[in-house]
Amino acid sequence: MKNPAPGKEAETKPQQLWPAHCVQGTKGAGFISEIESDKLDAIVRKGMDERVEMYSAFADAFGNQNCVETGGANRDLEAMLNEHEVxxxxxxxxxxxxxxxxxxxxxxxxxxxxxxxxxxxxxxxxxxxxxxxxxxxxxxxxxxxxxxxxxxxxxxxxxxx
Missing domain, CATH: 3.40.50.850 (Isochorismatase-like)
Structure with a gap:
């Protein structure tokens, strides 16, 4: 399967087809019980743009870093890490x-x-x-x-x- 780049539909890239997984609101998207999620400072939700794979929490499969703007992620991980001097x-x-x-x-x-x-x-x-x-x-x-x-x-x- 080939998916188009968000905002650049002429640019495509072969994509791995995956079964539905980590679906929001299901057990598969939850944290394991050993992780006390109420103590986490931030959670980056990625892969939210169904048009393109997003393996990295920093960018989509096309290397687009503006994933927050395109809807692929809820936070800019690099900016957040830099802001906190990580x-x-x-x-x-x-x-x-x-x-x-x-x-x-x-x-x-x-x-x-x-x-x-x-x-x-x-x-x-x-x-x-x-x-x-x-x-x-x-x-x-x-x-x-x-x-x-x-x-x-x-x-x-x-x-x-």
Whole structure:
């Protein structure tokens, strides 16, 4: 399937067809019980423009960063991180070989130190897909760390402050 770029209908890109998932208001879009969502400072909802895939929380599949204006996301993640002087981004979730990979790479490409926590990431293709994703992320400076490595990464943050 090819989807047109929002506002540039002549530009198309092959898109992966996915079954309905993470549908607003369903269990699939909710947080796991271990995450106390009432304590979160912000939630970025992405992929809200049905015309185009949005793997990254920073931009759609065409690289359009104005996803808030086109309706693909509810917040500008880069602006929000910069406003709060965030320097390091830890990415977890589904799917490691798609959304997590794209978000982590986009974070690194925008100048953030970007980490993916291996045990907190699930992949569509946990074998070759995840191995290829890790290689691609490494070329952008993204580090895949274990949950045990979080403390080490945070300690480095404290030293640099």
């Amino acid at each position: 320097s390091d981004v830890f990415v977890v979730g589904l799917a490691g070989d798609y959304c997590v990979r794209c978000t982590a790479i986009d974070a690194a490409d925008r100048g953030f130190k970007s980490y993916v926590i291996d045990e907190a990431t699930k992949c569509v293709d946990p074998g070759e897909g995840w191995e290829n994703a890790k290689v691609e992320m490494a070329t952008h400076g993204v580090r895949v760390i274990s949950a045990d490595g979080i403390e080490e990464a945070i300690n480095k943050l404290c030293i640099n402050v």
